[in-house]
Amino acid sequence: MLSIKNLNVGIAEKQILKDFNLEIKPGEIHAIMGPNGTGKSTLASTLAGKEDYEVLTGEVSFNGKNLLEMSADERAREGVFLAFQYPVEIPGVSTTNFMKAAVNAKRKHQGLEPMDAKDFLKLMKEKLALVEMNKEFTSRSINEGFSGGEKKRNEIFQMAMLEPTLCLLDETDSGLDIDALRIVANGVNQLKNKDRSFLIITHYQRLLNYIVPDYVHVMYGGKIVKSGGKELALKLEEQGYDWIKEENSELV
Amino acid sequence: MSFAENISKQFAEVSNTNVVELRKNAFTAFEKLGIPSSRHEEWKYTNIKTKLNEQLSLTPADSQVNTTVKNYIASLPPYAFRIIFLNGIFHPELSIVPDTKGLTICSLKEAFSSHTSLVERYFGKLINYNEEHFAALNTAFVNDGAFIHVQKNVAINEPIYIQYFFTASDVNAFTQTRSLAIVEEGASIQIAEDFRNASNINVQYNHVSEVFVGKNASIDIVKLQLEVSNSIGIHTLESQVERDGKFSASTITFSSPNTGTGNALIRNNATARLIGENAHADLNGLYFGKENAHIDNHILVDHVAPNCTSNQLYKGVLNDESTGVFNGKIFVRQDAQKTNAFQSSKALLLSNDASINSKPQLEIFADDVKCSHGAAVGQLDENALFYQRARGITKEEATQILTYAFAHEVIDHVHSKPIRQFLCDKLKDELKVNF
Ligand SMILES: Nc1ncnc2c1ncn2[C@@H]1O[C@H](COP(=O)(O)OP(=O)(O)O)[C@@H](O)[C@H]1O
Numbered sequence: 001m002l003s004i005k006n007l008n009v010g011i012a013e014k015q016i017l018k019d020f021n022l023e024i025k026p027g028e029i030h031a032i033m034g035p036n037g038t039g040k041s042t043l044a045s046t047l048a049g050k051e052d053y054e055v056l057t058g059e060v061s062f063n064g065k066n067l068l069e070m071s072a073d074e075r076a077r078e079g080v081f082l083a084f085q086y087p088v089e090i091p092g093v094s095t096t097n098f099m100k101a102a103v104n105a106k107r108k109h110q111g112l113e114p115m116d117a118k119d120f121l122k123l124m125k126e127k128l129a130l131v132e133m134n135k136e137f138t139s140r141s142i143n144e145g146f147s148g149g150e151k152k153r154n155e156i157f158q159m160a161m162l163e164p165t166l167c168l169l170d171e172t173d174s175g176l177d178i179d180a181l182r183i184v185a186n187g188v189n190q191l192k193n194k195d196r197s198f199l200i201i202t203h204y205q206r207l208l209n210y211i212v213p214d215y216v217h218v219m220y221g222g223k224i225v226k227s228g229g230k231e232l233a234l235k236l237e238e239q240g241y242d243w244i245k246e247e248n249s250e251l252v
Numbered sequence: 253m254s255f256a257e258n259i260s261k262q263f264a265e266v267s268n269t270n271v272v273e274l275r276k277n278a279f280t281a282f283e284k285l286g287i288p289s290s291r292h293e294e295w296k297y298t299n300i301k302t303k304l305n306e307q308l309s310l311t312p313a314d315s316q317v318n319t320t321v322k323n324y325i326a327s328l329p330p331y332a333f334r335i336i337f338l339n340g341i342f343h344p345e346l347s348i349v350p351d352t353k354g355l356t357i358c359s360l361k362e363a364f365s366s367h368t369s370l371v372e373r374y375f376g377k378l379i380n381y382n383e384e385h386f387a388a389l390n391t392a393f394v395n396d397g398a399f400i401h402v403q404k405n406v407a408i409n410e411p412i413y414i415q416y417f418f419t420a421s422d423v424n425a426f427t428q429t430r431s432l433a434i435v436e437e438g439a440s441i442q443i444a445e446d447f448r449n450a451s452n453i454n455v456q457y458n459h460v461s462e463v464f465v466g467k468n469a470s471i472d473i474v475k476l477q478l479e480v481s482n483s484i485g486i487h488t489l490e491s492q493v494e495r496d497g498k499f500s501a502s503t504i505t506f507s508s509p510n511t512g513t514g515n516a517l518i519r520n521n522a523t524a525r526l527i528g529e530n531a532h533a534d535l536n537g538l539y540f541g542k543e544n545a546h547i548d549n550h551i552l553v554d555h556v557a558p559n560c561t562s563n564q565l566y567k568g569v570l571n572d573e574s575t576g577v578f579n580g581k582i583f584v585r586q587d588a589q590k591t592n593a594f595q596s597s598k599a600l601l602l603s604n605d606a607s608i609n610s611k612p613q614l615e616i617f618a619d620d621v622k623c624s625h626g627a628a629v630g631q632l633d634e635n636a637l638f639y640q641r642a643r644g645i646t647k648e649e650a651t652q653i654l655t656y657a658f659a660h661e662v663i664d665h666v667h668s669k670p671i672r673q674f675l676c677d678k679l680k681d682e683l684k685v686n687f
């Protein structure tokens with residue numbers, strides 16, 4: 001479903017992703033780990049279509065279509081979802097209204113009528129339960145005054161509402177206490193199915209105790225330097241990134 | 253005939269026999285002031301002199317009801333009180349004024365004859381004749397208008413909707429309209445003033461509202477300027493607030509697509525004078541400029557008495573080649589200790605050709621006060637746009653949603669629920685936001 005080939009990406013004249021390659025099949029869960037500043041968010045943002053990132057060379061195909069040719073909003077309507085590392089606060093726009101606009105944008109793209117108000121409320125209620133969020137959150141301005149954990153739960157709530165096929169989670173676990181972590185992981189696990197794939201960017205193997213990945217990749221210096229199963233995450237947890245850095249000192 | 257000769261000939265022909273002395277003095281004051289040019293400090297960015305027609309006609313035009321007027325009235329929400337003016341002339345047959353205890357609503361003309369002493373005590377009393385060109389001119393020439401009086405401790409909970417239509421067929425017509433509202437001690441009302449061009453030419457008008465807020469009384473006034481395009485409108489809002497009184501004004505300006513020869517100019521002068529302790533004033537504004545619209549807001553909050561508070565919140569959204577002016581003055585007199593006065597002006601420039609001139613002024617003569625002002629001019633937050641697009645919302649819609657959120661804050665301050673709802677719908681309509 002997602003195929004990334006020799007992707008080179010730069011920002012502000014600086015190359016970040018270097019000949020990056022990754023294949024994700026439907027229903028798979030991939031985890032990407034790696035030290036800070038190595039380009040994980042750059043990868044996620046590039047896939048989501050953030051224009052600040054400049055694709056130098058390379059190809060990305062998503063369900064057979066050229067992802068790089070699509071605008072950010074088109075990608076989202078086609079089924080790509082990015083759970084932001086730093087969710088944005090938007091004063092004056094409630095999460096309810098935001099989701100109404102997003103759900104209906106997707107429906108329009110699929111040639112469907114806007115969802116009627118009753119069905120929409122029902123859908124919201126169902127998806128809120130998934131992340132143990134109170135209805136009251138949705139009438140507040142998006143992320144405004146939310147705690148770190150609430151923001152991340154809101155990301156998973158939005159993901160559940162939009163039912164994407166490719167979910168990119170950028171450090172959704174960072175800064176979460178154990179309860180919030182469990183709720184977020186639980187939400188993700190309930191959304192898992194044979195057609196939906198996940199790319200989970202994380203710093204810690206902690207999250208992977210709850211969400212079991214099919215593959216773990218280690219990213220360093222803008223590319224994947226090691227891939228393995230979930231045992232790789234455990235090794236990183238025990239030994240840190242130093243051995244990776246030593247093995248790949250030529251990359252930085 | 254020169255401009256001055258023309259005006260003075262017309263003044264000589266005025267047959268109004270009410271407050272003759274006051275009107276004569278007002279005319280003398282206007283003769284001294286004339287129409288300001290852009291050399292005048294307060295009119296630097298609004299060159300009204302070159303915009304107004306050279307040969308102004310101040311005698312009221314006819315006031316035939318046309319289909320635009322009929323259709324618009326039919327589209328109005330069912331407000332309990334509705335008073336309608338065509339070219340400044342009261343139309344009782346279009347108005348709805350149910351008898352209400354403690355409330356008088358009538359035309360100024362009628363008020364001059366049946367509430368003479370009351371009107372004479374208040375009419376024209378808030379105007380600074382040495383500085384206000386257009387308010388002086390209005391006072392000299394105005395023939396009719398809206399009169400509202402609320403007796404002590406009477407609370408009117410339904411908004412009073414005043415509709416000013418302009419239907420002139422003469423391009424030189426410079427229509428004078430007026431409102432006078434007096435709210436006695438402990439009483440409260442909500443007023444909306446709606447200004448609308450119902451002709452098929454560009455109109456020119458000059459409006460003055462005088463508002464007296466008694467002790468512990470409250471007035472919430474909303475000025476609706478929903479079709480700036482195809483008109484030149486000059487507005488003066490003068491208010492005086494006594495001890496514990498509350499005054500709130502929201503001026504909402506939208507420009508519609510230009511269908512005439514292109515005039516689109518609004519000037520708002522709004523003044524709140526806090527003359528008794530613990531009085532409060534909110535002066536808010538929201539303006540949307542499009543095409544060549546020019547929207548100028550000049551605000552003055554005059555803190556005369558101690559322990560008063562005031563807030564100014566102005567927000568503008570400027571598209572195309574539209575221009576905005578914000579000039580907000582906070583004046584704190586020597587006796588006005590413990591004043592709390594705030595001012596915020598924010599403008600979104602959504603096109604490279606749009607511009608705003610923003611000038612906050614604080615003049616503080618007391619030492620124990622809290623005053624602040626902030627002015628921001630900018631574009632929409634790129635991160636907030638991207639966040640929405642990452643959820644599938646198009647860039648265009650994301651822009652509209654953010655603009656809606658930006659603007660909505662001002663509408664939130666309108667007290668009257670039906671008027672607030674009306675404005676909210678109008679805003680959604682304008683921005684094609686459908687939630
Ligand atoms: N807007 C930007 N301008 C300049 N450099 C940036 C910008 N965003 C990220 N970078 C740089 O790109 C590199 C990779 O950042 P990022 O993708 O956020 O790493 P990670 O998510 O792995 O911590 C870092 O060196 C960072 O400083």
Ligand SMILES: [Mg+2]
Pocket residue numbers: 040041042085170171
């Ligand atoms: Mg990151």
